[in-house]
Amino acid sequence: MAKRVVIDPVTRVEGHLRVEVEIDNGVVKNAWVQGTMFRGIEQILKGKDPRDAVHITERVCGVCMTSHGWTSALAVEDAQGAKVPRAAQLIRNLMAGALWLHDHPLHFYHLSALDYVDVLAIANYKGKDSKLLALKDKVMALVQTGDTAPLTPRYQPDSYSVKDPDTVTTLLAHYMEALEIQGKAKKMSAILGGKQPHQASIVVGGVTNYPKKEQLEAFRTLLNDVVSFAELVYIPDVVSVCTGPLLSLGRSGFGAGPGSYLAYGGFSMDEAGSKKLFKGGVISSKNPGVVQELDISQITESVASSWYREGGPFTPWEESTEVDLDKKGAYSFAKSPRYNGEAVEVGPLARMMVLQHSGLLDLMSRYGIKPGAIARHLARAKETSLICEAMYRWLDELEGLLKTNAPIHDTRAWEVAAQGQGVGLIEAPRGSLGHWVKIENKVISNYQLVVPTTWNASPRDEKNVAGPIEQALIGLPVNPDNPVNIVRVIRSFDPCLACAVHLIHTDGEKVVRV
Amino acid sequence: MKNVGQFCESGYQRLERKGVSRRDFLKLCTFTCAALGLDLGLAPKIAEAAEKNLFKKPVIWMQGQGCTGCSESLLSSVDPGPEQIILELLSVRYHPTLMAASGDQAVQSLEECIAQGKYILVLEGSIPTADPRYCMVEGKPFLEEFKKAAAKAEIVIAVGSCACFGGIPKAGFTGAVGAQEVLPGVKVVNLPSCPVKPDRLVGLLLYYISQNTLPKLDNLNRPEAYYRFTLHDSCYRRLHYEKGEFLEDWNNPNTLDWCLYHKGCKGQETYTTCAKSWWNDGANFCIYSGSPCAGCSQPEYYEGFAPLSVNPKEGK
Numbered sequence: 043m044a045k046r047v048v049i050d051p052v053t054r055v056e057g058h059l060r061v062e063v064e065i066d067n068g069v070v071k072n073a074w075v076q077g078t079m080f081r082g083i084e085q086i087l088k089g090k091d092p093r094d095a096v097h098i099t100e101r102v103c104g105v106c107m108t109s110h111g112w113t114s115a116l117a118v119e120d121a122q123g124a125k126v127p128r129a130a131q132l133i134r135n136l137m138a139g140a141l142w143l144h145d146h147p148l149h150f151y152h153l154s155a156l157d158y159v160d161v162l163a164i165a166n167y168k169g170k171d172s173k174l175l176a177l178k179d180k181v182m183a184l185v186q187t188g189d190t191a192p193l194t195p196r197y198q199p200d201s202y203s204v205k206d207p208d209t210v211t212t213l214l215a216h217y218m219e220a221l222e223i224q225g226k227a228k229k230m231s232a233i234l235g236g237k238q239p240h241q242a243s244i245v246v247g248g249v250t251n252y253p254k255k256e257q258l259e260a261f262r263t264l265l266n267d268v269v270s271f272a273e274l275v276y277i278p279d280v281v282s283v284c285t286g287p288l289l290s291l292g293r294s295g296f297g298a299g300p301g302s303y304l305a306y307g308g309f310s311m312d313e314a315g316s317k318k319l320f321k322g323g324v325i326s327s328k329n330p331g332v333v334q335e336l337d338i339s340q341i342t343e344s345v346a347s348s349w350y351r352e353g354g355p356f357t358p359w360e361e362s363t364e365v366d367l368d369k370k371g372a373y374s375f376a377k378s379p380r381y382n383g384e385a386v387e388v389g390p391l392a393r394m395m396v397l398q399h400s401g402l403l404d405l406m407s408r409y410g411i412k413p414g415a416i417a418r419h420l421a422r423a424k425e426t427s428l429i430c431e432a433m434y435r436w437l438d439e440l441e442g443l444l445k446t447n448a449p450i451h452d453t454r455a456w457e458v459a460a461q462g463q464g465v466g467l468i469e470a471p472r473g474s475l476g477h478w479v480k481i482e483n484k485v486i487s488n489y490q491l492v493v494p495t496t497w498n499a500s501p502r503d504e505k506n507v508a509g510p511i512e513q514a515l516i517g518l519p520v521n522p523d524n525p526v527n528i529v530r531v532i533r534s535f536d537p538c539l540a541c542a543v544h545l546i547h548t549d550g551e552k553v554v555r556v
Numbered sequence: 557m558k559n560v561g562q563f564c565e566s567g568y569q570r571l572e573r574k575g576v577s578r579r580d581f582l583k584l585c586t587f588t589c590a591a592l593g594l595d596l597g598l599a600p601k602i603a604e605a606a607e608k609n610l611f612k613k614p615v616i617w618m619q620g621q622g623c624t625g626c627s628e629s630l631l632s633s634v635d636p637g638p639e640q641i642i643l644e645l646l647s648v649r650y651h652p653t654l655m656a657a658s659g660d661q662a663v664q665s666l667e668e669c670i671a672q673g674k675y676i677l678v679l680e681g682s683i684p685t686a687d688p689r690y691c692m693v694e695g696k697p698f699l700e701e702f703k704k705a706a707a708k709a710e711i712v713i714a715v716g717s718c719a720c721f722g723g724i725p726k727a728g729f730t731g732a733v734g735a736q737e738v739l740p741g742v743k744v745v746n747l748p749s750c751p752v753k754p755d756r757l758v759g760l761l762l763y764y765i766s767q768n769t770l771p772k773l774d775n776l777n778r779p780e781a782y783y784r785f786t787l788h789d790s791c792y793r794r795l796h797y798e799k800g801e802f803l804e805d806w807n808n809p810n811t812l813d814w815c816l817y818h819k820g821c822k823g824q825e826t827y828t829t830c831a832k833s834w835w836n837d838g839a840n841f842c843i844y845s846g847s848p849c850a851g852c853s854q855p856e857y858y859e860g861f862a863p864l865s866v867n868p869k870e871g872k
Binding site: 048049050051052053054055056057058060078079080081082083085086090091093094097098101102103104105107152153156161180184189191192193194195196197218221222224225228229232233234235236237238239240241242243245248249250251252257260367447449450451453525529540 | 612614619620621622623624625626627628629631632633634637638639642643647648649651652653654655656657658659661662663664665684687689690691692693694695698724725727728729730732750751805806807809812819834835836837839840841842843844845846847850852858862863864865866
């Protein structure tokens, strides 16, 4: 008989996430993914000065604030016909890039690794490395006083867990090192942004911070530290763990999503934005391997399973966000974004598939790794490499431009347009991010965010098609008494629930909680 | 299993065993003094008290309607760094973004810690009062869970403007309020700003752990040292304000450090130390990056200050 299992809260993700699954004979038969927090950011924005949207939406998420602020600026700039100077584009690239270098290692070490690494195997470390021995002493001191929080309690390590004491100890040392590195990456972004989290310098029309020479020097010094950690520690760790102890998981296609992928593309490499670091495009599961051109008019959102007034599916331009807390059949306030009617995965794996990144595809085919949770970690590491390399190009280009007193702001665009509509589309660390804005009488008349986690954590649509994370969970082998596989798969998407602002929880029936 | 709080050895001996030198420890205490605006000569005294009292203080960190930015902000603390804070200074029993445990194990950690008492409770994010369904944890209203945790906490710290006064969510329809409003009769220490400024939180924690008491608070229950003066009072652009020199164009190299009042700066109404102690390890702060103060540490923020970017001379 099927057993219903609830995990609430799902921790080590951004925000409030609850998951319910039905497990039959050790396999997930059905899954419902729900966010449990709602703020109503879109409603707050109605009637406000469009320039405020940048400030407000960066506070949608304290992890990917630069992505939101930037996207919001792009949307309003689109509506106002602004032309952002190249130097400002580069400063935005560098600020956001710094946060990718913060985000991806943090996701691997601090949000995911504890699902795969048996931390307490450090007790068996017999090596001679003095740094690792000091770490062992530190952790063992915690164990002796019975206070190993926040590393325990945890789900029990299983047959896939990394238990080799040398590997575990090294990874834990890197966990600590990554804590320092993520602080440095935020500091980099703050040098150009004023502070982090929640930078101040991105505004409609460009940026406010005319970088001084010493600021760019400080930025470069930190960039060297952060890049060397990414290139020499983080990326090799991910590759060796995913092609080593976790290879069998990778080969099984554990946590495969719908097989359809979407990327808007992002990080312009030239002023016109004709060349981008990440390409935009779509891959349909009906036609795998073929990258189609992106047509944003194909994006709609369904509210069939959502606590919103029935209607649609609508495009983001036409949508409203009218709460209906008592709607029958709804189980989440997440809307269900669909591309041409399909549930599509967004994020690092989607980006690298759309890019047809040979480094990742070769690695996957050499080791027989199928798209799924392990491939997502690999894709995240591989794209970090692209960012590392691009950061230096952007920084060099910016230094050159500033020598000529290049502008950083389109001053004409500071004046709010009487009316207009605009869209901002970029790639955020967690996937494709879009803001849609309508301006009437110089204020916002409608604002809609379609965020990466809404794509990935969407509920069933009007045709009863499950969202990508739900699809990734269905068919998953899970021990109902130790459902570590569920959190492994969920975390591989790096969900950000505060971003998925529509989400709200509905009361579940009494079920087994694990 | 757990026996926290029953240490025979002194706090300092424990620190030493974990590889924290006396020098490092004194540095932490000096840092606390500096951050709280205390006489630096007090550092050895704080250190002495801490040596006697210090053990890893249990912490419960709850997230309401927030964005995790305050957690991220704490992690961006540089001296002490996050590793020291998480593993040496505190015993983080419940933190949704950091803890290994999920689901029932996480809830169990929370409940055990509450049963033991003597912990610091931190709130990040606001609390919805219009309908409990706007923020649920473990299928229960967050408001009730938070009140339960607050009832047995030694102190309650509200970090960030959402947790203090409702912040941005207060402008919406979820009835978002800060911690104090749902905890009448309990003294909540407020550390407003968006996000929380990490040196303030670390300074407050160190002070409390070493002194077993709170620093002087103002009428909004903020540590007075952090919120005594307006940003305008110590702004390095102040002279330009007095001369009537206001930045109008961010591209003009001759006016880059002029006053940002015409860009909507709220520095005159905002009580904060930002202009004195910058953000991200002293890297920068809003004004130095050419951006007007948005007043993010004030109770009025956000709705009361909207629109943010309008030149007050032209009126709202």
